[in-house]
Amino acid sequence: MKRLDKDFFNRDTLQVAKDLLGKILVIKLDNEKVHSRIVEVEAYAGLNDKASHTYNGKRTKRNEIMYDEAGKIYVYFIYGMYNMFNIVTNKYNKGEAVLIRAVQTLNCENIIANNRYGKDYIDLNNYQKLNITNGPGKLCKALNIDRKFNGKDLFSSQIYIADDNFKDFEIIESKRIGINYAEEAKDYLYRFYIKNNPMVSKVEK
DNA sequence: GAGATGATCAACT
DNA sequence: GTTGATCATCTCG
Numbered sequence: 636m637k638r639l640d641k642d643f644f645n646r647d648t649l650q651v652a653k654d655l656l657g658k659i660l661v662i663k664l665d666n667e668k669v670h671s672r673i674v675e676v677e678a679y680a681g682l683n684d685k686a687s688h689t690y691n692g693k694r695t696k697r698n699e700i701m702y703d704e705a706g707k708i709y710v711y712f713i714y715g716m717y718n719m720f721n722i723v724t725n726k727y728n729k730g731e732a733v734l735i736r737a738v739q740t741l742n743c744e745n746i747i748a749n750n751r752y753g754k755d756y757i758d759l760n761n762y763q764k765l766n767i768t769n770g771p772g773k774l775c776k777a778l779n780i781d782r783k784f785n786g787k788d789l790f791s792s793q794i795y796i797a798d799d800n801f802k803d804f805e806i807i808e809s810k811r812i813g814i815n816y817a818e819e820a821k822d823y824l825y826r827f828y829i830k831n832n833p834m835v836s837k838v839e840k
Numbered sequence: 841g842a843g844a845t846g847a848t849c850a851a852c853t
Numbered sequence: 854g855t856t857g858a859t860c861a862t863c864t865c866g
Contacts, residue, residue: 677858686858697851714859715848721858734858772859813858845863853855 636797641790644705648724648731652678653827655722657801660738662778662794664750667743669778671768672801675737675828675835677811679721681730685820686811689730700786701730708794710775710785717772718781722789722796736771736812736826738778739834747777769834805830812837 639658644651653676660671679687688698688711700709701723709721709732721732740747744756751767752759759767768774775781789795808824815821828835 679858688858695851711858712850713857715850715857717859719858736858766860770859811858816857841866843864845861847859847861849857851856 636799639789639796639798641704641706644722644724644789645726646705646724648678648680648729648733649825651722651724652676652733652825653806655733655735655796656806656827656829657804659741659797659799659801660735660778660794661797662780663792664743664746664779667746669743669746670741671738671774671778672741673735673737673796674739674832675735676826677734677736678724678825678827679732679734680823680825681725684817684823684825686814686817686823686825687730687732692730698730701732702728703786704788706789708784708787708789710780710782712782714772718775719771720775720780720784734771735774737769737828737832737834737836738774739832740768740777750779751777765833770836804832 655673655676658673662669682692689701704727705724707723710718720735723732725731748756768777807828807830809826811826
């Protein structure tokens, strides 16, 4: 399986976001390689995007990693409880990133079930099985992603993204979620997900 | 199934 | 003191 390199991320952010759908996020947990297919993403397009942490060139200790090289990992903490997993995209100093909103794990279901609910996968009810990684805060808990990943990159054996040539899906474009404060930017179609995938966090009516 | 609410913290006013 | 790129839980019905 081919690993994605820096050239993949060092492109237009909307294009990278769409191209990330169907790719596989690999994280080493408990010495196992956990494989998760990316099924939902959002693009945050830098200085002119009011929903982005880097809107208008804002630079803080929290968001400074967004100005770094493509392929870096930006993890931040929100609502007092949740981590958000982002990948820095486009050229150095652009301040752009893609938020991973949902994944579908393909193996190691007991590891992720224990991270999320403290029990084995077989002991989960149907609601828990369906909600195990279908949201940005949930997948971070399931994959044990927290701020210790902030500033690392996706080119180590600890965490990387691979391509298994899975292309058999349709991409749906929609508005981003939870950014109603962002004025005109809240209507941008910067959210992309795989049609009919059960792990997508929210489907249009 | 849908709507309201609380959890709880870092950044910013 | 307020708010947010969220989620689990509660209350209805």
